[in-house]
Amino acid sequence: xxxxxxxxxxxxxxxxxxxxxxxxxxxxxxxxxxxxxxxxxxxxxxxxxxxxxxxxxxxxxxxxxxxxxxxxxxxxxxxxxxxxxxxxxxxxxxxxxxxxxxxxxxxxxxxxxxxxxxxxxxxxxxxxxxxxxxxxxxxxxxxxxxxxxxxxxxxxxxxxxxxxxxxxxxxxxxxxxxxx
Numbered sequence: 001x002x003x004x005x006x007x008x009x010x011x012x013x014x015x016x017x018x019x020x021x022x023x024x025x026x027x028x029x030x031x032x033x034x035x036x037x038x039x040x041x042x043x044x045x046x047x048x049x050x051x052x053x054x055x056x057x058x059x060x061x062x063x064x065x066x067x068x069x070x071x072x073x074x075x076x077x078x079x080x081x082x083x084x085x086x087x088x089x090x091x092x093x094x095x096x097x098x099x100x101x102x103x104x105x106x107x108x109x110x111x112x113x114x115x116x117x118x119x120x121x122x123x124x125x126x127x128x129x130x131x132x133x134x135x136x137x138x139x140x141x142x143x144x145x146x147x148x149x150x151x152x153x154x155x156x157x158x159x160x161x162x163x164x165x166x167x168x169x170x171x172x173x174x175x176x177x178x179x180x
Contacts, residue, residue: 002037003035003036003037003060003180004036004037004101004102004178004180005036005037005038005039005060005062005099005100005101006031006036006037006038006039006100006101006102006103006104006174006178007038007039007040007096007097007099007100007102007103007104007119008024008027008028008031008038008039008040008046008047008050008103008104008105008106009040009041009096009103009104009105009106009108009112009115009116009119010024010040010045010046010047010049010050010105010106010107010108010112011045011046011106011107011108011109011112012041012043012044012045012046012047012108012109012111013044013045014044014045014046014049016049020045020046020049020106020107021045021046021049022049023046023049023106023107023139023167024045024046024047024048024049024050024052024053024106025049025050025052025053025056026053026167026168027050027053027104027106027139027167027170027171028049028050028051028052028053028054028055028056028057028059028061029053029054029056029057030053030057030167030168030171031053031054031059031171031174032053032054032055032056032057032058032059032060033057033059034171034174034175034180035180036059036174036178036180037059037060037061037062038050038051038054038059038060038061038062039061039062039063039064039096039099039100040061040062040063040064040096041063041064041065041092041096042062042063042064042065042076042077042080042083043063043065043070043073043076043077044077046106046107046108047063047077048077048079050106051063051077051079051080052077052079054079055079055081060081060082061079061080061081061082062080062081062082062083062084062099063076063077063080063082063083063084064084064085064086064092064095064096064099065083065084065085065086065092066085066086066087066088066089066091066092067085068087068088069088069089069092084099093114093115093118094118096115097115097118097119097122097134100119100134101134101135101178102134102135102136102137102174102177102178103115103116103119103134103135103136103137104137104138104139104170104174105119105136105137105138105139105143106139106140106167107139107140107142107143113146116136116138116143116161117150119134119136120136120147120156120160120161122134123135123136123160123161124156124157124160133160135162135173135174135177135178136160136161136162137161137162137163137164137170137173137174137177138161138162138163138164139163139164139165139166139167139169139170140165141165143161143163144163144165147161147163148163162177
């Protein structure tokens with residue numbers, strides 16, 4: 001059995017010096033230093049930031065891309081060491097969740113929201129197959145508000161998503177939920 005994998009969802013935009021990007025670098029670095037492999041959607045923004053942080057710390061970096069969906073992005077970012085190509089956006093999201101021992105959502109937009117909801121939904125349905133749900137962690141106040149509202153509106157188990165405020169809190173939660 002290999003090292004546990006943390007899939008990180010986040011924005012496809014962002015550059016060095018911006019808070020979201022720098023948080024991604026920090027998350028990737030801290031996870032790699034702790035001994036976790038890191039998987040992302042393999043492209044730019046937060047995805048390259050997380051990949052860079054993990055790479056610089058000597059970690060295993062996995063990128064799951066969808067070249068048919070994004071033909072202008074045929075390859076993963078330069079920090080990805082294991083590149084997995086998915087046939088569709090849906091398959092890409094499911095591959096990212098399937099290879100994860102835990103999923104972490106950084107701030108993002110509608111794509112990140114979709115990924116968070118898929119991970120959460122798969123944690124919900126795990127109970128029907130007597131499978132322990134994979135932990136889902138969401139970083140930032142926007143996710144805390146959305147998770148709370150969605151769990152209330154749709155009577156969904158809010159305890160399946162752990163909301164935290166900072167990257168160090170997310171890493172501490174990963175270590176607690178998926179110890180090495």
